[in-house]
Amino acid sequence: MTTLPDTGHRPHAPTTPPTRASAAPPARTRPALAAVCLGLFMILLDGSALNVALPAVERDVHGSIAVLQWVVNSYTIPLASVLLTAGSIADRWGARRLFAASLAAFTAASVVCGLSPDLTVLVVARAAQGVAAGGLLPTTLTIIARTFPDPVERARAITAWGATGGLALVAGPIGGGVLTDVWGWRAIFLLNVPVGLVTLYLALRYTAETARRAARADLPGQVTAVVALAALVAWLIEGGPLGWTAPVPLALLAVAVAAAVGFVVVELRSAHPMLPPAIFRRAAFTASVAAGFALQFGGYGLQFMLALHLQRSWGLGASATGVYLLPFSAAWVFGTIVVNRRLVGRGPRFLLWTGAAVSFAGALLLLAMTGPGAWPWEVVGTALAGLGCGVFSPSLNASALQAVDPAYAGLGSAVLNTARQVGMALGVALLGTFVALPDALLGLRIDVALVASCFLAVVVLSLRYLPRGIAARR
Numbered sequence: 001m002t003t004l005p006d007t008g009h010r011p012h013a014p015t016t017p018p019t020r021a022s023a024a025p026p027a028r029t030r031p032a033l034a035a036v037c038l039g040l041f042m043i044l045l046d047g048s049a050l051n052v053a054l055p056a057v058e059r060d061v062h063g064s065i066a067v068l069q070w071v072v073n074s075y076t077i078p079l080a081s082v083l084l085t086a087g088s089i090a091d092r093w094g095a096r097r098l099f100a101a102s103l104a105a106f107t108a109a110s111v112v113c114g115l116s117p118d119l120t121v122l123v124v125a126r127a128a129q130g131v132a133a134g135g136l137l138p139t140t141l142t143i144i145a146r147t148f149p150d151p152v153e154r155a156r157a158i159t160a161w162g163a164t165g166g167l168a169l170v171a172g173p174i175g176g177g178v179l180t181d182v183w184g185w186r187a188i189f190l191l192n193v194p195v196g197l198v199t200l201y202l203a204l205r206y207t208a209e210t211a212r213r214a215a216r217a218d219l220p221g222q223v224t225a226v227v228a229l230a231a232l233v234a235w236l237i238e239g240g241p242l243g244w245t246a247p248v249p250l251a252l253l254a255v256a257v258a259a260a261v262g263f264v265v266v267e268l269r270s271a272h273p274m275l276p277p278a279i280f281r282r283a284a285f286t287a288s289v290a291a292g293f294a295l296q297f298g299g300y301g302l303q304f305m306l307a308l309h310l311q312r313s314w315g316l317g318a319s320a321t322g323v324y325l326l327p328f329s330a331a332w333v334f335g336t337i338v339v340n341r342r343l344v345g346r347g348p349r350f351l352l353w354t355g356a357a358v359s360f361a362g363a364l365l366l367l368a369m370t371g372p373g374a375w376p377w378e379v380v381g382t383a384l385a386g387l388g389c390g391v392f393s394p395s396l397n398a399s400a401l402q403a404v405d406p407a408y409a410g411l412g413s414a415v416l417n418t419a420r421q422v423g424m425a426l427g428v429a430l431l432g433t434f435v436a437l438p439d440a441l442l443g444l445r446i447d448v449a450l451v452a453s454c455f456l457a458v459v460v461l462s463l464r465y466l467p468r469g470i471a472a473r474r
Contacts, residue, residue, distance in 0.1 A: 028206050032147045033157050035202035036140045037164040039103055042195050043133050044165055046110070046188065047075075048172025048329065051303050052321045053185035055311040060185065061119045065308070065436040069237045072304065072428045074123040075130040077233060080421030081226045082134025084274050084414050085218070089135065095142040096209040100200060102135035107196030114189035138414075143207050166333040173303075173329060177322030218274035220266045225274070228259035229422060236429035240436060279411060284403035287465035291352060291458045292396050292416045293423035298359070298454030299389045301427030303328060305435050305447045306382070313440040314372045327379050328386035335390020343391070348399035349466040355392030356458035359385045363452035367445055385455075392458065399466060427454075 054068045061067060090098045109132060112125035144161060148154035179187040235252040242248055267273040280286045303325060310321045335355070343351055362384025368377040396416060404412035431450060437443035 029147050029153075029157075031202045031206040032143065032208075033160060035199050035207060036099075036143050037161055038195060038199040038202070039099065039136055040140055040161060041164050041168045042192050042199065043106065043136060044168035045172050045175065046129070046192060048169050048303075049176025049179065049188045050185075051307040052173055052176045052311075052318045052325065053180040053188055054304075054307060056180050056185040056318060057122075061122070063119060064241070065432050066237050066241055067119060068308070069428050069432040070119075070123050071126060073233050073237070073425045074126040075133070076421055076425040076428070077226065077230050078127050078130035079134045080229065080418050080425060081222065082131055083138065083418045083421065084225075084411075085222060086135055086138040086414070090139055090142060094209045095139040095146070096203070096207045098135050099139040099143060099207070100203050102132045102139070103196060103200050103203060106132035106136060107192055107200065110189045110192035110196065114186040114193075146208055163337075166337060169329045170326070170333055173322035173325040174319075175322075177317070177319035180318035218266075218270055218272055221263060221270060221274035224259050224263035224266055228256050228263055229425065231256035231259060233425050233429045236426065236433065240433040275415065276408065276411070279405065279408045279415060282403050282405060283465045284467065285400055285405075285412065287461040288348075288396055288400035288403055289416055289419045291356075291392075291461050292400070293419040294454040294457045294461075295389060295393060295396065296420040296423035297427035298363070298451040299332075299385075299393075300424045301431045301447070301454075302363070302382070302385060302451045304428050305431045305444070305451075306378075308432070308435045309369075309440065309444050310378075312435070313444070324375070324378060325382065327383035331383045331386035332390035332393070335387040336394055337390075339387070339391050340394050344395075347468065348395040348402070349462050349468055351395040352392045352399065352462035352466065353459045355388040355390070355395070356455045356462065357388070358391065359388030360452055360455040360459065362386075362388060363448055363455055366448045369444060369448075370441065385451075388455065399462075403466075 050072070054071065057071060058064065058068055086098075093101075106129055109125045109128035113122055113129065116122040116125055140161065141158070144154060144157045148157045176188055179185075179191065231252050235249050235256060238252065239246075239249040264277075267275050267277055280289075307321055307325060310316045310324055311318070316324065340351060340355075362381045365377050365381035365384065368374055369381075397413060400412050400416045431447045434443040434446045434450075437446075
């Protein structure tokens with residue numbers, strides 16, 4: 001599940017004064033908002049719906065758990081890699097142009113995914129989807145800022161944007177299950193085609209371009225980061241089936257370490273680094289980024305491994321699995337929209353540690369999932385885990401942006417969102433390894449313990465490194 005992003009690219013300030021008089025007429029702003037919301041809905045629904053369809057993909061392509069991990073991570077790795085540089089790309093191209101190009105690419109890649117004749121084509125097409133999503137997501141709020149210069153109207157538009165994302169997260173498991181059981185897993189991707197075409201028309205017809213300015217890209221940093229992350233994920237995925245001491249996994253680990261070292265060297269020496277090392281000097285910011293990694297590792301990883309376990313071990317169909325996963329996503333949205341907003345005055349630190357503690361308790365309840373008869377533990381446990389994630393997830397953005405050095409304010413959210421995507425990729429890679437164990441119950445309990453450890457880590461990080469109150473600077 002791709003969660004609602006706090007975009008890595010700060011919206012350009014509108015060139016017109018922020019008054020109602022300067023705003024475009026509703027006949028243009030409403031379709032523009034619809035385009036942005038539909039684009040966000042399409043990407044989030046695609047990710048949340050695919051989880052319940054993974055066993056069907058496995059059967060259709062005659063694959064394995066490792067195959068499913070690549071189907072997910074071939075999307076996540078490019079997305080994580082593009083997020084850090086999407087802001088500079090939007091600066092050079094313009095947000096409207098990048099949004100439209102990314103939307104067209106995502107739609108085209110969805111067609112290839114839906115019609116893919118084999119695993120190789122599917123994985124390559126998923127990677128193309130990831131690149132496109134990395135360009136699309138950071139431009140959504142930029143377009144909203146350009147379309148709604150009036151602060152009140154802009155706030156309403158952002159509320160609609162957030163509600164759209166919440167709807168996608170709730171609808172994904174159920175919709176994905178029904179589509180898979182009725183028409184097959186390919187329908188999840190092919191559904192993007194009509195939605196994408198309508199969205200592209202609205203974007204080209206009703207959105208306005210943002211200002212462009214020169215911006216430099218850190219190509220060596222981009223390449224070394226992608227290689228390091230891809231090799232590390234490949235090591236985690238292939239190490240189990242091939243053996244951790246086999247030549248291929250050892251070679252992948254060596255490549256990951258070498259590329260990671262190369263990335264650090266490049267960033268230290270670059271005049272325009274993609275990820276300036278100085279951004280991590282403030283402990284509160286670093287803790288917020290680490291908590292974002294843990295959130296996505298645990299939150300998305302929990303859905304990924306439960307979707308597989310419920311179908312492989314309990315024998316559920318895709319639709320039934322979607323129903324079982326619904327409490328998690330619905331509680332996440334409730335925690336974000338209702339609980340977080342009511343408690344936001346307590347500050348990020350309080351929301352982070354209390355929300356993570358609730359998720360930790362929910363994860364512990366999942367240890368009682370011994371079989372289909374233990375379904376109440378699954379429902380209550382996932383609901384608590386989702387509720388806690390919904391409470392502390394929005395506060396990560398506030399914590400990171402309040403703690404980051406003002407010199408790197410525009411980059412802070414990009415670093416946080418990249419860490420979250422990396423957490424998702426590594427969570428899928430590691431948790432999927434234990435799902436494949438011959439003893440399914442043992443694999444489930446190891447995975448649940450890892451997920452619970454992530455939530456506990458957020459509790460510790462927030463209590464140890466984040467200051468009390470709303471201010472988050474150290």
